[in-house]
Amino acid sequence: MSGRHKVAVLPEGTVSDEAVRYLFRGQDVEFVYCKMISDVFQSTDAGRTDWSVIPIENTIDGSVSLHMDWLVHEVDLPIRAEWIFPSIQNLIGRTRELAGEHGKWDPAKITKVFSHPVAMAQCHDFLRAKLPHAELDTLPSTSEAVRLVHENPGRGWAAIGTHLAAANFGLDILEAGVTDHDNNFTRFLLVGAAPYEGPDASRRKTSLLITLPEDYPGALHQVLSAFAWRKVNLSRIESRPTKKRLGSYYFFIDVELSLDTVLLPAAISEIEAIGCQVRILGSYPSIPYEA
Numbered sequence: 134m135s136g137r138h139k140v141a142v143l144p145e146g147t148v149s150d151e152a153v154r155y156l157f158r159g160q161d162v163e164f165v166y167c168k169m170i171s172d173v174f175q176s177t178d179a180g181r182t183d184w185s186v187i188p189i190e191n192t193i194d195g196s197v198s199l200h201m202d203w204l205v206h207e208v209d210l211p212i213r214a215e216w217i218f219p220s221i222q223n224l225i226g227r228t229r230e231l232a233g234e235h236g237k238w239d240p241a242k243i244t245k246v247f248s249h250p251v252a253m254a255q256c257h258d259f260l261r262a263k264l265p266h267a268e269l270d271t272l273p274s275t276s277e278a279v280r281l282v283h284e285n286p287g288r289g290w291a292a293i294g295t296h297l298a299a300a301n302f303g304l305d306i307l308e309a310g311v312t313d314h315d316n317n318f319t320r321f322l323l324v325g326a327a328p329y330e331g332p333d334a335s336r337r338k339t340s341l342l343i344t345l346p347e348d349y350p351g352a353l354h355q356v357l358s359a360f361a362w363r364k365v366n367l368s369r370i371e372s373r374p375t376k377k378r379l380g381s382y383y384f385f386i387d388v389e390l391s392l393d394t395v396l397l398p399a400a401i402s403e404i405e406a407i408g409c410q411v412r413i414l415g416s417y418p419s420i421p422y423e424a
C-alpha cells in the first residue's frame with residue numbers, strides 16, 4: 134500500500150492513543166480514531182486502515198480475553214509488531230464540584246465512577262479503599278468515560294483515565310496514579326496486512342495458535358517438549374475456548390524466535406506430526422520501551 138499509512142485505534146486520549154503515538158513517534162502516519170474495539174478491528178479487516186492497535190495484556194489484569202478471541206474468531210489480521218506502554222490511570226473530575234472543606238476532592242461527593250473495564254480492574258484497590266460507596270460503570274474506553282463526566286456536570290461523577298483525556302476535556306486530575314501498582318504496563322499488538330516499517334528490533338517473536346488432537350494423552354507435553362529440547366524460549370502460553378464444545382481449548386503460544394530461523398519451522402513440523410493444528414498469528418519485532 135502506498136502513501137501515508139492509516140492506523141485504527143481507540144479514541145484520542147486513551148492509553149491506546151498514547152501508546153500508538155509513542156510507537157509511531159517521528160513517523161508520518163494518520164490515526165483513525167474508533168469508538169469501540171470492534172470498530173478498531175473491523176476498520177483494518179475491511180481495508181479502510183492499514184493497521185489496528187490492539188491492547189492484549191496488562192500487568193495487573195492479565196490477558197484481554199475479548200481481544201484475543203477477536204484475533205482468532207472474527208478477523209484474520211497478522212501481528213506485525215508488539216510493544217509495551219505504561220498504563221497510568223488517574224481519578225478525573227471537577228475539583229470545584231467534588232471538593233470538601235479543605236479544597237481537596239471529597240470521596241463522599243463522588244456518586245459514580247466510569248471507565249473501561251480493564252482500566253477499572255487496574256484500580257481495584259484504590260476504588261475499594263477510597264470509593265466503596267460509589268457506583269462503578271464501564272464504557273468502551275477511558276476517554277469515553279472522561280467525555281461522559283465532562284458532559285454531565287453537577288452529578289458527582291468521576292472517571293478513571295489518562296492525563297491527556299483530562300486535558301482534552303478540560304477536567305481536573307483529582308488523584309494521579311491510582312493503579313494498584315506503579316509498574317503497570319499494557320502490551321499492544323499492531324495487526325494488519327501491511328508490514329511494519331519502523332526501526333527494527335533485535336528481539337523477535339512468533340505467535341502460534343495450537344489446537345491439540347483429541348484423544349491423544351500427553352499431547353500438550355509433546356508440544357512443549359518440541360520447544361524444550363531445542364532450547365526455544367516461550368514467553369507466554371495461554372488457553373482459550375474454541376467456542377465449539379465445552380472443554381475444548383486452543384493454546385496461544387508466544388515463542389521468542391523469528392519464523393525465519395531453522396529451529397522454529399522444525400518445531401512446528403514436529404508438533405503437526407502428532408496431529409496438532411498450528412496457525413501462525415504472526416512473526417514480528419518486539420519493540421523495546423524506552424522511558
Ligand SMILES: O=C(O)C(=O)C[C@]1(C(=O)O)C=C[C@@H](O)C=C1
Pocket residue numbers: 143146147148149150188189191197220249251252273274275276318319
Ligand atoms: O480505554 C483505554 O484507554 C484503552 O486504551 C483500552 C485499554 C484496554 O482495552 O485494555 C488499554 C490499555 C489500558 O491499560 C486500559 C484499557
